[in-house]
Amino acid sequence: MSDYEINDLVGVDFTYDYLEGVIKRTLEHEKVEKACFSIVFVENEYIKELNRDYRGIDKVTDVISFAFEDNESMVYNNTRVLGDIYVCIPRMKEQALAYGHSVKRELSFLVVHGLLHLLGYDHMEKNEEKEMFLLQELILNEEGINR
Secondary structure: OOEEEEEEOOOOOOOOOOHHHHHHHHHHHOOOOOEEEEEEEEOHHHHHHHHHHHHOOOOOOOEEEEEOOOOOOOEEOOEEEEEEEEEEHHHHHHHHHHHOOOHHHHHHHHHHHHHHHHOOOOOOOHHHHHHHHHHHHHHHHHOOOOO
């Protein structure tokens, strides 16, 4: 059983209870039995500041993850402490519209993407990107969240 919390700093106008299944499926794929992390819904300016301060990129992005496990697993009481995922809700909605996705599909994609980053995945190299994006699509398809 994993423990996570969603902190809504935006006041979203939609339900997101489906994220529980997406999160559970992602952790099952990675054979993570117990984990602790948070998801924070933020506005454009908030994520722009994070992106500028921590990545040196002064622009709005869709999702940023801060992994607590950079080099080795952080385990307390048999629970992996993974980190934080920040999702920019206005950017997510823009992308959903631009890609012709539902808000459910786009938010699920961003949460899986962020969670995989917390679990050590990256997409700096072409082969890493392919592996990560194939896994994201597999998880979403298994949850019935298709394009």
